[in-house]
Amino acid sequence: MDMHGAFDALRNRAFExxxxxxxxxxxxxxxxxxxxxxxxxxxxxxxxxxxxxANLLLVQLRLPRTLLVIxxxxxxxxxxxxxxxxxxxxxxxxxxxxxxxxxxxGAVIGGYxxxxxxxxxxxxxxxxxxxxxxxxxxxxAGRKADTATLLLAGLAISLAAGAATSxxxxxxxxxxxxxxxxxxLMGSFTDRSLSQAAAALVPASFATAxxxxxxxxxxxxxxxxDVAASLGLRPRRLSLEVIALxxxxxxxxxxxxxxxxxVGLVAPLFARRISGGHPGKAMIPAAMIGAVxxxxxxxxxxxxxxDRPIPVGVITALFGTPLFIWMVVTMRRRLTA
Numbered sequence: 001m002d003m004h005g006a007f008d009a010l011r012n013r014a015f016e017x018x019x020x021x022x023x024x025x026x027x028x029x030x031x032x033x034x035x036x037x038x039x040x041x042x043x044x045x046x047x048x049x050x051x052x053x054a055n056l057l058l059v060q061l062r063l064p065r066t067l068l069v070i071x072x073x074x075x076x077x078x079x080x081x082x083x084x085x086x087x088x089x090x091x092x093x094x095x096x097x098x099x100x101x102x103x104x105x106g107a108v109i110g111g112y113x114x115x116x117x118x119x120x121x122x123x124x125x126x127x128x129x130x131x132x133x134x135x136x137x138x139x140x141a142g143r144k145a146d147t148a149t150l151l152l153a154g155l156a157i158s159l160a161a162g163a164a165t166s167x168x169x170x171x172x173x174x175x176x177x178x179x180x181x182x183x184x185l186m187g188s189f190t191d192r193s194l195s196q197a198a199a200a201l202v203p204a205s206f207a208t209a210x211x212x213x214x215x216x217x218x219x220x221x222x223x224x225x226d227v228a229a230s231l232g233l234r235p236r237r238l239s240l241e242v243i244a245l246x247x248x249x250x251x252x253x254x255x256x257x258x259x260x261x262x263v264g265l266v267a268p269l270f271a272r273r274i275s276g277g278h279p280g281k282a283m284i285p286a287a288m289i290g291a292v293x294x295x296x297x298x299x300x301x302x303x304x305x306x307d308r309p310i311p312v313g314v315i316t317a318l319f320g321t322p323l324f325i326w327m328v329v330t331m332r333r334r335l336t337a
Contacts, residue, residue, distance in 0.1 A: 020274045024288045028070075031295040036066045038299065064197040065189045069298050070291045071201040072253040073263060077290025078208045078283045079246040080264030081271060085218040085279030086242045089150050090327065093265035094130075094250045097150075098157030100261065102133025103247075103254035104185060105165045110255075112172040112181075119199030119256060126255030127203065131247035133157050138243065151328075186311030187260035189298055200256040207249040208287070214238065215280035222279050260313045262320020263290050263297075269327070 036058070037043065047054035080093040094100050106129020110116040116125060141153035165185070169178045183190070217238055220228045225235040250264075271286035272279070297315040304310055 017274055017276065021285060024274070024285060024292070028288045028292050028295075031292050031299075032066060032070060035069060035295050035299055036062055039302070060194070061191075064192050064194045065298070066295075068189055068192055068197045068200060068253075068257055069295050071197075071204055072257055072260065073267075073291035073294030074287035075204045075208050075249040075253050075290075076260070076264035076294070077267035077271070077286035077288070078211050079249050080290070081268035081279060081283045081286040082211045082214070082218060082242045083246055083264075084268050085222060085282075086239050087150060088222070090269065091151055091154075091265070093262075093268070094246065095158070095259070095261035095264060096154045097137050098133040098154050098161055099130040099247060099250050100254055100259040100264075101158045101161035101165070103127065103130040103251035104259045105129045105161045105168065106132070106251065107255040108165050108168045108172075108181065112174060112177050113168060119196045120203075122255040123199050123203055123252035125251075126253075127248045127251030129161075130251035130254070131244060133161055134243045134247050138239075183309075183311055184258040187258040187313030187316070188309070188311055189257055190309060192256065196256050200253045203252040204249045207245040207252075211242065211245050211249070212283055214242065215283055217280070218242075218283075219278050219280035258311070258313065260294065260316055262316045262324065263293050265327075266320055266323055267293060269323075 043054050043057060046057050076094060079099075083092040083094065083097060083099075084090055086092070103126040106125040106127070107122055109129075110122050110125030114125075116122055136157055137150075137153055140157070141149045166178075169181055172178075174180070217228070217233055220231055220233055221235060221238065228235055228238075254260075267286045267290035268282055270289050271282040274285045275281035294312070294316070297312050297319075300315050301310050301312055
C-alpha cells in the first residue's frame with residue numbers, strides 16, 4: 001500500500017475544501033456589497049441632490065434589507081444542517097419539516113388575532129409556532145424516521161399549518177388581512193426597518209450561535225447514538241436542544257420576512273460536500289451558502305422590471321423544486337439498487 005500517496009490525496013482534499021471555504025466567504029462578501037449598493041443609480045441621484053439623502057437611503061432602507069437577507073439565509077442554512085444531522089435525513093429542513101409553516105401560523109395568530117405589533121413579540125409567536133410543528137413532527141415520525149415517513153409527516157404538517165394560516169387570515173377581524181399578508185406569506189424583504197431586522201436577527205443569531213456550538217456533538221451523533229452516549233453525550237437532550245434552537249432561529253425570521261422555502265434544504269446539501277460529509281462541520285459552510293443563495297434570490301427580485309415585486313419565496317422555489325425532485329429520485333434509486 002502506498003502510504004505516501006494516501007497522505008498526499010488526503011492533503012489535497014483538505015486543501016481543496018479549505019480553498020472552497022475561502023471562495024465561499026469571498027462570494028458572500030461580494031453578494032453583501034452587491035445587495036447593499038445595487039442598483040447604484042438611485043444612490044448617485046440622491047447624492048447629487050443631497051448627500052444626507054443618499055446616506056438615509058443606504059442606512060434606513062437598504063441596510064435593514066441586506067442584514068435581514070444575510071441573517072435569514074444563514075439561519076436557514078444552519079438550522080437545515082442541524083436538523084438533517086439530528087434526524088439523520090437529508091430531507092429534514094425547516095420548510096419540509098413544517099417549521100416555516102408553523103412559524104407563519106404563529107405570527108399570523110399573534111399579529112391578526114392577538115393584536116401584537118411589537119416585532120420582538122411577533123418573533124416569539126413565530127418561534128412558538130415553529131417549535132410546535134417540529135414537536136409534532138417528532139411525535140408523528142420519530143427522530144430516526146426513514147425518508148418516506150419524514151416526508152409524509154412533514155408534508156401533512158405543512159399542509160395543515162398552511163390551511164390553518166389561510167383560515168386565520170380569512171376569519172381575522174381585519175377584512176384586508178389576507179391581502180396585507182400575501183407578499184409576506186411568500187417571503188418579502190421590502191420596507192423592513194432596522195427595528196424589525198433587529199427583532200428577527202437578535203434571537204436568530206443567538207440561536208444560531210448555540211447551534212454552532214453543538215457542531216462537534218452532531219458529528220459524534222453521526223457515528224451512532226451508542227458511540228455518542230459512550231463519549232458522554234445525551235442524544236435525546238441534544239435532539240430537543242437542536243429542535244428548540246432551530247425553531248427560534250427560523251421562527252424569528254419568518255415572523256418578519258415570511259416563509260421562504262428550499263434554502264434550508266439546498267444549503268446543507270452543498271455544504272456537506274465541502275465538509276467531507278461531517279454534519280456538524282457543514283453548519284458554517286451551510287450558513288454562508290444559505291446567505292449567498294438568499295441574497296442572489298433577492299437581487300433577482302429587485303432586477304425584475306415589474307410594477308409589482310415578485311416574492312422572494314417564488315424565486316427560491318423555482319430553483320429549489322427541481323433540486324428537491326432530483327434528491328427524491330436519487331434516494332429512490334439508491335433504495336431500489
